[in-house]
Amino acid sequence: MFKKFKASELLIVAMVVILIFVSEYYYVILKDSNRAIFIGLWPPTIIGLLIFFNIKKNQ
Numbered sequence: 001m002f003k004k005f006k007a008s009e010l011l012i013v014a015m016v017v018i019l020i021f022v023s024e025y026y027y028v029i030l031k032d033s034n035r036a037i038f039i040g041l042w043p044p045t046i047i048g049l050l051i052f053f054n055i056k057k058n059q
Contacts, residue, residue, distance in 0.1 A: 009050065009054075012046060012050055013047075015046070016047055019040075019042055019043050019046075020040070023036045023039040023043075024036070
């Protein structure tokens with residue numbers, strides 16, 4: 001299954017998952033909701049850029 005993905009794409013997805021957990025850590029453990037929201041907004045942006053560049057590459 002993972003043979004379809006390049007190493008850079010897997011690295012980006014791993015980074016996104018880590019950012020989600022970091023955001024949850026700030027929100028639940030440290031009770032810093034502003035920082036958690038700021039960090040939590042990055043994963044969808046990164047995934048969106050990954051999709052955009054893959055679409056552009058395939059055209």
